[in-house]
Amino acid sequence: SNGDPQVPKLLGFDAVPKSLADGVSVPAGYTASVLFALGDPMASGVAAYRNDGTDTDLDQRAGDHHDGMEWFGLGADGKRNDNATERGLLAMNHEATTNEKLSSYFLHADGGASSLPRAAGEVDKEIDVHGISVIEIAKSAGKWSYAPGSALNFRLTPLSPIEIAGPARGCAQLITKYSPEGSTTRGTLNNCGTGKTPWGTYLTAEENWFGYFTRSATDDAARGKDKSVTALNRYGRKQGAASRHGWETGGTDDKYQRWDISRTGSSEDGRDDYRNEMNGMGFIVEIDPYDKARTARKRTGLGRFGHESAAFGKVIAGQPVSVYMGDDSRGEYIYKFVSNALWSAADANAADRMAVGNKYLDDGKLYVARFNADGTGTWVELALGNSTIAGYASYRFADAADIAINTRLAADAVGATRMDRPEWSAVNPANGEVYFTLTNNKDRSANPGSGQHALDAANPRAYTDMKGTSKQEGNPNGHLVRLKEGVSVTGFAWDVYLFGAEAGADKTRINLSALTDDQDFSSPDGLAFSKATGICWIETDDNAYTDVSNCMLLAAVAGQVGDGGKKTLSYTKTDGSKLDIVTPVGKPATADTLKRFLVGPKGCEITGWAETPDGKTIFVNIQHPGEDTGAANLTDPAKYQSQWPSNVGYGAGKRPRSATIAITKNDGGRIGT
Numbered sequence: 001s002n003g004d005p006q007v008p009k010l011l012g013f014d015a016v017p018k019s020l021a022d023g024v025s026v027p028a029g030y031t032a033s034v035l036f037a038l039g040d041p042m043a044s045g046v047a048a049y050r051n052d053g054t055d056t057d058l059d060q061r062a063g064d065h066h067d068g069m070e071w072f073g074l075g076a077d078g079k080r081n082d083n084a085t086e087r088g089l090l091a092m093n094h095e096a097t098t099n100e101k102l103s104s105y106f107l108h109a110d111g112g113a114s115s116l117p118r119a120a121g122e123v124d125k126e127i128d129v130h131g132i133s134v135i136e137i138a139k140s141a142g143k144w145s146y147a148p149g150s151a152l153n154f155r156l157t158p159l160s161p162i163e164i165a166g167p168a169r170g171c172a173q174l175i176t177k178y179s180p181e182g183s184t185t186r187g188t189l190n191n192c193g194t195g196k197t198p199w200g201t202y203l204t205a206e207e208n209w210f211g212y213f214t215r216s217a218t219d220d221a222a223r224g225k226d227k228s229v230t231a232l233n234r235y236g237r238k239q240g241a242a243s244r245h246g247w248e249t250g251g252t253d254d255k256y257q258r259w260d261i262s263r264t265g266s267s268e269d270g271r272d273d274y275r276n277e278m279n280g281m282g283f284i285v286e287i288d289p290y291d292k293a294r295t296a297r298k299r300t301g302l303g304r305f306g307h308e309s310a311a312f313g314k315v316i317a318g319q320p321v322s323v324y325m326g327d328d329s330r331g332e333y334i335y336k337f338v339s340n341a342l343w344s345a346a347d348a349n350a351a352d353r354m355a356v357g358n359k360y361l362d363d364g365k366l367y368v369a370r371f372n373a374d375g376t377g378t379w380v381e382l383a384l385g386n387s388t389i390a391g392y393a394s395y396r397f398a399d400a401a402d403i404a405i406n407t408r409l410a411a412d413a414v415g416a417t418r419m420d421r422p423e424w425s426a427v428n429p430a431n432g433e434v435y436f437t438l439t440n441n442k443d444r445s446a447n448p449g450s451g452q453h454a455l456d457a458a459n460p461r462a463y464t465d466m467k468g469t470s471k472q473e474g475n476p477n478g479h480l481v482r483l484k485e486g487v488s489v490t491g492f493a494w495d496v497y498l499f500g501a502e503a504g505a506d507k508t509r510i511n512l513s514a515l516t517d518d519q520d521f522s523s524p525d526g527l528a529f530s531k532a533t534g535i536c537w538i539e540t541d542d543n544a545y546t547d548v549s550n551c552m553l554l555a556a557v558a559g560q561v562g563d564g565g566k567k568t569l570s571y572t573k574t575d576g577s578k579l580d581i582v583t584p585v586g587k588p589a590t591a592d593t594l595k596r597f598l599v600g601p602k603g604c605e606i607t608g609w610a611e612t613p614d615g616k617t618i619f620v621n622i623q624h625p626g627e628d629t630g631a632a633n634l635t636d637p638a639k640y641q642s643q644w645p646s647n648v649g650y651g652a653g654k655r656p657r658s659a660t661i662a663i664t665k666n667d668g669g670r671i672g673t
């Protein structure tokens with residue numbers, strides 16, 4: 001603190017120990033309670049969730065795998081009020097559903113089919129648990145609850161009509177049976193992280209959408225020399241790829257057949273051609289959480305890739321609006337969208353919020369990041385005006401729509417920096433610096449083979465012994481980078497803010513941020529700055545460290561780019577030669593700058609972070625507890641990996657459920673103080 005006794009010290013709580021317990025632990029003096037779990041009713045007349053696989057109407061209930069989440073305040077009139085602290089809407093993503101051998105077994109009484117074809121009834125339920133939820137919540141007598149029958153509640157699913165907006169609207173690659181004009185698409189899918197616009201709308205990021213589509217083993221030849229084959233290969237759908245759930249086998253209706261992107265017209269009108277279906281997924285989608293009647297819009301100007309989330313730079317009147325985004329796959333890139341329109345402060349409170357979105361998100365420039373070895377970086381514009389893109393031999397771009405849809409190929413053309421899986425980004429309100437989690441990358445190597453990624457200054461760690469027992473390759477623990485804009489017109493400065501590691505790991509090669517048992521973590525993923533306290537909240541989604549602790553939430557007090565000087569990481573390659581990587585780094589962590597705040601139940605990821613504007617409540621999502629249970633154990637609750645949240649008295653049945661929790665401080669103070 002600044003010496004003022006009225007201002008509580010940040011990170012004044014006692015660190016929460018690492019834990020393998022099947023529950024949520026928070027510091028002494030805090031309370032975490034379950035607010036909204038998979039299957040909870042969202043409309044009046046919908047029955048309580050039985051949680052035994054017999055529930056239906058899943059498009060009127062909470063979806064599965066709660067992920068990114070944002071708070072939107074409500075006044076007494078039920079309308080937007082940015083100052084509200086005890087009534088609001090929570091908008092959240094439902095990314096996926098726990099599955100094994102096709103079926104999402106927790107959703108079906110008998111676990112569902114493990115081979116094709118899938119039954120329509122099972123497919124319908126699995127489709128319906130994807131998408132987004134908006135729920136009304138309120139605090140009464142110190143306790144948060146949601147309103148199951150609120151008229152403000154709504155769901156979007158992979159079947160909801162969504163408009164295409166921005167440069168790709170109406171282009172040939174988006175023409176489908178559903179939309180012969182290429183102007184709409186059906187649904188949003190694999191909604192991962194989020195963003196909140198400065199004008200009060202919700203952004204949802206479509207991440208691993210490609211895995212839901214199947215492509216026949218002979219599709220390359222069927223498509224001839226069409227460049228779509230290059231694009232499909234780049235976007236994770238080589239011919240012969242099977243779909244995650246086999247939804248394409250659910251029946252003859254379009255809502256099933258669309259998942260087979262090799263299927264072409266067999267009907268009389270010849271229009272049941274699904275070859276472009278997948279091009280309608282992979283975008284940032286804008287939703288007005290205050291108006292469920294308003295059609296959501298896919299903002300194609302922000303590019304198409306494995307979108308993790310979207311973070312706005314601080315808006316300044318008369319300056320462009322910028323949005324930072326990561327593409328979460330191994331070796332993928334970091335992007336920035338910059339509006340052509342200049343920010344007008346009046347737009348923050350405009351009545352027609354989607355029109356403001358049209359203004360700032362449909363017309364602008366898209367850039368990809370190149371990280372240089374000297375601690376500087378360059379934003380490279382992805383446009384046909386760039387001769388490297390116009391002349392790219394591997395893929396001939398036709399126009400701006402083509403770049404908006406096949407963004408990864410344009411970024412390949414300009415030699416962007418391949419990162420260790422860019423997950424969430426967040427902007428430090430104190431100084432505008434942009435933080436990205438780089439969760440892990442098993443393909444990073446000092447001796448890169450085919451398909452692997454060479455070390456560079458921004459992705460400087462790869463050891464075969466980072467995890468002492470399991471000898472995981474590459475960078476299994478991940479790190480966070482941060483960028484300082486404005487160093488030059490298209491340039492930035494950067495450093496590695498923190499390195500994930502086990503506390504006991506070698507501090508010269510692996511535990512480079514000197515983490516202790518009170519703060520060690522692995523695989524950072526979710527990321528948010530509190531506007532109330534300035535605390536940087538870091539969430540984990542780990543595989544390398546879950547033998548030691550379930551996933552967690554940490555609170556950090558961030559410094560600034562370059563405050564830790566430089567470190568040299570020395571490698572000996574297999575041919576005996578030396579490789580020194582010099583990288584700018586943040587300060588080592590201390591008890592005042594990084595502390596574990598929460599550990600979740602077994603098998604979960606901690607994700608989604610939202611706060612009330614007074615900083616006195618935070619909302620966090622517990623995603624897929626018990627995800628390693630396995631369909632064979634469905635009949636015996638004793639064998640479930642997790643029974644959370646039923647083991648804390650929430651809801652019927654013992655099947656584990658993704659859920660939102662609300663965390664308050666017992667003395668009514670701000671969270672993290």
Ligand code: FEO
Binds near residue numbers: 095192207308328423
């Ligand atoms: Fe949905 Fe990259 O996490």
Ligand code: CA
Binds near residue numbers: 193308423424525541
């Ligand atoms: Ca994530």
Ligand code: CA
Binds near residue numbers: 525541
């Ligand atoms: Ca992750």
Ligand code: CA
Binds near residue numbers: 541605623624
């Ligand atoms: Ca997950």
